[in-house]
Amino acid sequence: MSVRRLAEDQFQPAAFAFNDENAVWADKTIQKYPAGRQQSAVIPLLMRAQEQDGWVTRAAIEKVADMLDMAYIRVLEVATFYTQFQLGPVGTRAHVQVCGTTPCMLRGSEKLMGVCRSKIHQHPFERNAEGTLSWEEVECLGACVNAPMIMIGKDTYEDLTPERLEEIIDTFNAGNGASVKPGPQIDRHFSSPEGGPTSLLTEEPKAKAKTSAKKADADAVSVPPSEAARPKSTDAETNAALKTPVTAPKAAAKNAAAEAAPAANEKPAKAAAAPIAAKPSLEDKNRPAGIAKPAAPDDLKLISGVGPKIEAILNELGIFTFAQVGAWKKAEREWVDGYLNFKGRIERDDWVKQAKALAKGGEAEYIKVFGKKPR
Numbered sequence: 001m002s003v004r005r006l007a008e009d010q011f012q013p014a015a016f017a018f019n020d021e022n023a024v025w026a027d028k029t030i031q032k033y034p035a036g037r038q039q040s041a042v043i044p045l046l047m048r049a050q051e052q053d054g055w056v057t058r059a060a061i062e063k064v065a066d067m068l069d070m071a072y073i074r075v076l077e078v079a080t081f082y083t084q085f086q087l088g089p090v091g092t093r094a095h096v097q098v099c100g101t102t103p104c105m106l107r108g109s110e111k112l113m114g115v116c117r118s119k120i121h122q123h124p125f126e127r128n129a130e131g132t133l134s135w136e137e138v139e140c141l142g143a144c145v146n147a148p149m150i151m152i153g154k155d156t157y158e159d160l161t162p163e164r165l166e167e168i169i170d171t172f173n174a175g176n177g178a179s180v181k182p183g184p185q186i187d188r189h190f191s192s193p194e195g196g197p198t199s200l201l202t203e204e205p206k207a208k209a210k211t212s213a214k215k216a217d218a219d220a221v222s223v224p225p226s227e228a229a230r231p232k233s234t235d236a237e238t239n240a241a242l243k244t245p246v247t248a249p250k251a252a253a254k255n256a257a258a259e260a261a262p263a264a265n266e267k268p269a270k271a272a273a274a275p276i277a278a279k280p281s282l283e284d285k286n287r288p289a290g291i292a293k294p295a296a297p298d299d300l301k302l303i304s305g306v307g308p309k310i311e312a313i314l315n316e317l318g319i320f321t322f323a324q325v326g327a328w329k330k331a332e333r334e335w336v337d338g339y340l341n342f343k344g345r346i347e348r349d350d351w352v353k354q355a356k357a358l359a360k361g362g363e364a365e366y367i368k369v370f371g372k373k374p375r
């Protein structure tokens with residue numbers, strides 16, 4: 001571990017005080033803990049001090065210690081132990097933390113650090129000429145599956161190329177960091193495989209499906225007739241299959257099990273007792289009205305519960321905007337829920353409330369309503 005010391009005196013401000021909003025928040029946070037245990041609030045308070053001033057100053061450490069009735073050295077120990085606390089001034093618009101641990105290193109983190117060296121400063125923890133940017137190398141940030149990645153503030157930016165990192169740094173330096181969407185920077189849904197799911201698929205490519213069918217015959221795997229006749233899959237079904245342990249012994253059974261996962265290990269009689277609900281008709285009067293694709297359709301994936309596949313299905317139904325989803329009546333929601341075989345997920349995730357917020361004021365309104373960024 002690197003040596004972590006407080007910044008030189010020349011950088012240290014004479015005093016620290018939480019602003020009004022943070023002072024109220026700090027008091028509430030301290031009150032969460034029983035009498036005599038207030039020091040448990042030390043990490044949240046230090047983190048809030050860092051969020052306010054950009055880094056943890058000596059004055060902030062002393063202020064937090066006073067507030068929690070702790071010795072200065074105890075708070076200093078915490079601040080110098082945890083690497084998420086910055087002990088010196090960092091860029092005012094972005095401090096870029098580049099993961100350099102093995103998976104990210106194997107996927108190109110060295111090149112990302114090269115971008116930081118050329119665009120920010122040759123050395124980590126040094127600021128650029130304007131004082132707006134700084135960078136450092138950090139250990140694994142837990143998004144290895146989408147390596148290489150960086151973190152700025154509380155957000156991660158994943159699946160990066162040097163070119164994309166240059167764009168992100170430029171955007172933050174221009175003061176528009178909030179416009180950069182966190183997460184994967186390629187067409188990947190969270191941490192699912194690039195290009196979409198590759199296993200436990202219910203829809204196989206035709207050639208592969210034929211082979212699987214032959215194998216299934218040969219292996220004489222029996223699938224309850226009601227399940228074999230199940231309608232084509234959706235994301236929800238795929239997710240359900242992924243969550244259900246599949247223990248069918250033969251390879252061919254796995255393909256069948258993906259179709260019939262909920263019942264694969266049940267006795268046929270039991271499986272027959274829970275028939276799959278019929279998919280509602282496209283001609284049903286409760287089907288929400290569709291529209292022609294607008295020039296700039298909304299990104300429906302911002303609604304929690306909508307991934308690329310579901311968005312494509314909604315688009316096929318003529319659903320392209322948040323306003324459309326936000327206006328769905330109960331019967332329409334039930335129709336869509338049944339069509340996607342979502343088993344009530346649209347209500348549980350409250351698509352309508354999410355869509356109304358996004359239609360009203362985009363991400364800013366969503367954050368105001370839900371207290372977090374969409375997705």
Ligand code: FES
Pocket residue numbers: 099100101102103104105139140141142143144145147149
């Ligand atoms: S190795 Fe980079 S996030 Fe885990």
